[in-house]
Amino acid sequence: MADKKIAFVTEITPRSKDFSRWYLDVVKRAELADYSPVKGCMIIRPYGYAIWELMQQALDRRFKATGHVNAYFPLFIPESLLRKEAAHVEGFAPQVAWVTRGGDEELEERLVIRPTSEAIIGMMYAKWIQSWRDLPILINQWANVVRWEKVTRPFLRTTEFLWQEGHTAHETEQEAEEEALRMLGVYKDFAEQELAMPVIEGRKSESEKFAGAVHTYSIEALMGDARALQAGTSHHLGQNFAKVFDITFQARDKSVQHVWQTSWGMSTRLVGGVIMMHGDDSGLILPPRIAPYQVVIVPILRGNWQETILPYAESVRDELNAAGVRVTLDARDSYTPGWKFAEWELKGVPVRLEVGPKDIEKSQVLSVRRDNRNKVAFARKEVVSGVQTLLSEIQQDLFDRACQFREEYTVRTTSYEEFKKMMEGRPGFVISPWCGETICEAAIKAETQATIRNLPMSGLEVSATCVRCEAPAREQAYFAKSY
């Protein structure tokens, strides 16, 4: 048994050797997700889903604290409704799934499975909103959406995925803009505080913005292979959907006006982001705040361990549990401690506690950090406070390490020769001046595979000419190869 399992754990491709292979191995071996019989659809297994549940709770708390409420809109959108907003349908129609039959009958009108819900929600808002007193409307939805993807990868790009989509309506342009930025801030805070994932906030270029938006903001993170990942987006929709769906209200001055809207979303793709940002050759490394188990206790199986070591381990578990630490005790006797160490490292549990005869003798517990493998013995009486401190430190250290990595992999250049050379490898973020023209952006993408991730909010100064053309630069852009 033990032999079979050791082989199982070591089946992971080293991260340094093949990042993409390593990613798929971790997803599979840590039992985060599995492939389904439907092309491009994954199964989120319990361990992966537990991570998503913790992310959901942390996001939902933030949504409610900023005045949002949840609701649920239908999975189906009539074709005619999707077609109302021209840019929106152009962006989404090529990648939707079509329902053409219900029960025994051919449908008179085809239904789209929602790729996003602006259309159906817009139609309902038109019905619900009468007066400025009804505004703002601040609704979020937790749901599944479907986009018919050609190339898929678990969590990162799947035909069906889980997400939340916020949809708000406001009296004024300024309020909508503030909301779009507020939610971008919520996303940044969530990514950095919960996922230990430093992100760059910025505005998307015209060519990368959401189909139907006035402008799109995003947060972008740098993964362990120095590719960028779009971690969340927040759109200012202006009055585009309001005009199409006739969402009007009687204003304070009695005039009839169209509402101003936003929408914003984050998805299960973030589980993939966490894997790629923190993991190493031994597997997953989970930030404590989203770890299903923050601590695993492994008893050393010596002599009559079930009478001596097990009760000691159980009392440690119960204390941690009572203090609100998510802890599991691995008391299986068919596996060696060494095998268990490897399995729980693969699963990324932040802290391992080892309990052996010597530890009991010294009235202590040995702690091992997953991220740097540092070992520290805690006196038995101080296990709870010791573990709590350790978990905070790990959370902070993972964030700091990711910041440092990003710094190392962020470069600036104004020379296109240098830019092209860099993009032959994987330079991370390259900050370069850009003329603001879509044609130039497209040429850069075609010539180097790099895209503009976003135009940072921090307002980097620019006095140069565009990295590619002769025109004066309008702003600095974050370029990268991305997921």
Add this chain to the structure above:
Amino acid sequence: MADKKIAFVTEITPRSKDFSRWYLDVVKRAELADYSPVKGCMIIRPYGYAIWELMQQALDRRFKATGHVNAYFPLFIPESLLRKEAAHVEGFAPQVAWVTRGGDEELEERLVIRPTSEAIIGMMYAKWIQSWRDLPILINQWANVVRWEKVTRPFLRTTEFLWQEGHTAHETEQEAEEEALRMLGVYKDFAEQELAMPVIEGRKSESEKFAGAVHTYSIEALMGDARALQAGTSHHLGQNFAKVFDITFQARDKSVQHVWQTSWGMSTRLVGGVIMMHGDDSGLILPPRIAPYQVVIVPILRGNWQETILPYAESVRDELNAAGVRVTLDARDSYTPGWKFAEWELKGVPVRLEVGPKDIEKSQVLSVRRDNRNKVAFARKEVVSGVQTLLSEIQQDLFDRACQFREEYTVRTTSYEEFKKMMEGRPGFVISPWCGETICEAAIKAETQATIRNLPMSGLEVSATCVRCEAPAREQAYFAKSY
């Protein structure tokens, strides 16, 4: 403004006059749900969704406490997979939605939108389960499902609905049976403790069991119009799916065996059940444990109320909040207190607190119960404990009242003449002896519209002959007209 709104509140049809109309009015006016442009699909509005969220949390807590974990399986099921289990496909194929196109291409194989997930989950379990060490598997999923319904009604029967579906696999038949009964017990406990909804536990007859199950258990509740509602079901699937999907494991004795399975589900239909069980002519009455707001504070708008009454009301709100009571303060100045009373009664908030100049003078707060309109003044210092006690009492009283109602509307008869006569009206539950034959059951349904709700677990004694035919009765059955 006030006039328009008073009219709005009074638009509810009296419950006694037309129960069905009353139900739809409450759903609409209390902003629980709205109709969507897709036939049979509803929108769950924030107030309705908040009730569902509280139900979810209460159920999820119970699932986790009994060792279950959550996961997520795909929305799509390939047609060939659904067709594998003969009884299952026969039961569901007539009412599924079909996806035939993805993006620009016609699909080679049609996809079903899950009406339930036994097939796709069975296929994955076959992959995941190798040995008895992998058992039991205790997975639950929170998801949307689609059943193409011809006649729909918000919450009670909709084309798309939200639910949870548990799917477990076990080593032995006995363990599976225990699990099916354990989850039926969890459902009963949830319905009675959280929803204040007394239920009858029992086994479904052959003709009413789940397509593919060995047997189905259900809990059945009696609504305010004396119709029965199936509130939850738990199925013992035996080895039916295991054999079709080849879900085998190496047993302790090294033999290869098929697993034994269960599945069980509860849905948003329960929101409809709560409305129909507790509501009255003024609208919704919510059991405190699932009320989005347990308390509403309405300040009486006199004189300089914003300087005097408002701060007093705010301090009451803050104290209740801190004590974990879900409370809202309705400080809008464009509505009269009377109008607010009617609105919050419509929305079923269990306790209203009124704060006027006299209350401040006497250092008190006036409480009004939604269910029986009893008024009690609490000394300002005792508001929190007073409210907490009141909420517990209301929860219990609603349950007791529902039990009493059910007792009044449960009758027994062994005479088919009497049975038929009763069923011309709405007698509630009719307990009668039954021969156990499907043909006889079908005849009763055709002749009276009554169906067997279930065969109660309490093992009612039976020594008579079948209520309809001459044959000796096999058991007592709960008959009713149902939703």
